[in-house]
Amino acid sequence: MSVERVNPAGLSPPSGFSHAVVATGSRLVFLAGQTALDADGKVVGDTLPEQFERALGNLLAALHAAGGAPADLVRVTVYVMDVAEYRAQAPQLGAVWGRLAGRDYPAMAVVGIVRLWDERALVELDGFAVLP
Template sequence: MIERVNPPELARPSGFAHAVVATGRTVFLAGQTGLAADGTIVPGGLVAQFEQALTNLLVALRAAGGGPEHLAQLTIYIVDIDAYRARAREIGEVWRRLVGSAYPASAGVGVTRLWDAEALVELQGVAVLPDGS
């Protein structure tokens, strides 16, 4: 079970939850970049890479027996925060199309470089599956 907590004393969150209370089986999801199945970074820039990274994360989650609704925490590593903020609306559209309107507890972290030098964004998460799943 996942309960999203957004206290009225904090600013209204946009694209994340302030806290998530979760009970069940924990799945730790490795960082995923915009890496296609052939081992190359997808073309098309930041939004395309975010979509591929999120797709990769969800494929791993489904293989572990979960779905997008089980995401409890997400860390987004971003090479260019200004570019990410400028494309936030498009990134949000990708999120809603692939995951829906429920958001995990999240953090965006600016980094100078990711493992793959061509990667612009990397997503790492934690999901909680219901007991018995």
């Protein structure tokens, strides 16, 4: 697989995402939305950073089970209940991302939403990856 992260000079410098990702490979992995659920199906964590860490960990566990690694992610969407809080917590969330997924950022979007399936959930991540 080859991945090229494209960040044109004419666009605002990306921070924590890539403007575009060109990927070639033979397998696509579509990752379902993951929240901060534990193995018993209970939301864990009371804060956005705690829930983000668990949701990202769950997304990466699903990717790993499919044979992929964080660098294989080409697209991630973050659905969040409170965009202002997400922006305020961005440095801490970025540190969580770096620790769990590294610095090879996929194309990303953050979308403010009204609610998630589980009323205690503050954030959900989904995405897809391209594997060799």
